[in-house]
Amino acid sequence: MEKIRLGISACLLGEPVRYDGGHKLDRFLRDTLGKYVDYVSVCPEKECGMGVPRESMRLEGTPECPRLVTVRTKKDKTDMMTQWARKRLDELAGERLLGFIFKSGSPSSGMERVKVYSEKGIPAKNGTGIFAGMFMERFPRLPVEEEGRLNDDALRENFIERIFTLQRWRETADTNPGRGALVDFHRRHKLLLMSHSTKHYRETGKLVAAGKSFTSGDPYERYEVLLVEALKLKTTVKKHVNVLQHMMGYFKRQLSADEKKELLEVIENFRQGHVPLIVPLTLVGHYVRKYEEPYLNDQVYLNPHPLELQLRNHA
Numbered sequence: 001m002e003k004i005r006l007g008i009s010a011c012l013l014g015e016p017v018r019y020d021g022g023h024k025l026d027r028f029l030r031d032t033l034g035k036y037v038d039y040v041s042v043c044p045e046k047e048c049g050m051g052v053p054r055e056s057m058r059l060e061g062t063p064e065c066p067r068l069v070t071v072r073t074k075k076d077k078t079d080m081m082t083q084w085a086r087k088r089l090d091e092l093a094g095e096r097l098l099g100f101i102f103k104s105g106s107p108s109s110g111m112e113r114v115k116v117y118s119e120k121g122i123p124a125k126n127g128t129g130i131f132a133g134m135f136m137e138r139f140p141r142l143p144v145e146e147e148g149r150l151n152d153d154a155l156r157e158n159f160i161e162r163i164f165t166l167q168r169w170r171e172t173a174d175t176n177p178g179r180g181a182l183v184d185f186h187r188r189h190k191l192l193l194m195s196h197s198t199k200h201y202r203e204t205g206k207l208v209a210a211g212k213s214f215t216s217g218d219p220y221e222r223y224e225v226l227l228v229e230a231l232k233l234k235t236t237v238k239k240h241v242n243v244l245q246h247m248m249g250y251f252k253r254q255l256s257a258d259e260k261k262e263l264l265e266v267i268e269n270f271r272q273g274h275v276p277l278i279v280p281l282t283l284v285g286h287y288v289r290k291y292e293e294p295y296l297n298d299q300v301y302l303n304p305h306p307l308e309l310q311l312r313n314h315a
């Protein structure tokens with residue numbers, strides 16, 4: 001797999017581009033995730049010509065139509081920002097990004113809960129940064145997150161799982177866009193889909209099974225829509241337990257009574273929050289190798305992202 005192309009707010013990589021000449025380096029993003037990602041850094045304020053250092057800005061007006069205004073001199077920079085953003089988004093369309101990580105709270109790049117000041121100067125955390133909003137409107141299927149939200153274990157895993165899955169999907173669609181490749185991709189991702197949404201798991205299965213009889217548009221296009229929708233839905237302990245029990249069914253004839261008991265106990269310990277997901281998955285992986293189960297051996301669910309990221313080690 002080639003490195004993932006990911007957009008990111010430049011200050012998160014340690015670039016000194018903030019209004020005061022500082023940065024907001026995130027070492028996990030730069031040093032850990034960065035081993036698997038080629039970042040395309042963006043600083044809306046600097047790139048549109050505001051310079052560093054610069055007067056600080058904030059959003060004013062309404063969340064639906066905010067204005068970007070300097071705090072001290074009250075200069076409106078909205079048009080300057082939006083005109084630049086339109087051109088930059090055209091450029092980013094050619095970068096084939098698989099997602100974007102924004103700087104939280106930024107009046108240009110905040111994804112959500114950005115302060116918007118009313119006419120009376122009262123702030124409410126209900127806005128979206130000018131550039132971030134335009135990016136999400138232009139690329140609605142791409143995963144987006146903020147560095148602050150990525151401190152949450154579940155949100156971090158969900159985002160990274162999404163970008164790695166979309167990378168595999170894009171490679172499939174680009175290199176061999178035939179029905180056979182679609183069937184193979186779906187076969188390998190069945191349990192991953194199930195862990196997010198049984199509804200989308202069934203719908204994608206029906207789509208792939210329709211084969212040549214599928215007439216309402218490009219099946220790859222429709223599959224991508226369903227895939228993106230499914231991955232946006234968070235996994236839960238209950239969903240994971242369902243998948244683990246489903247996998248256990250593949251060994252009902254091979255497992256000894258003691259092995260079945262051990263696996264059931266480990267799954268129950270996970271359900272109760274006593275052990276992280278990696279524990280039952282490691283045991284299942286052991287049985288996959290021991291009993292040479294080919295279907296499960298190909299399931300991306302067992303290894304959806306690099307083990308070194310330790311995304312399934314949290315309880």
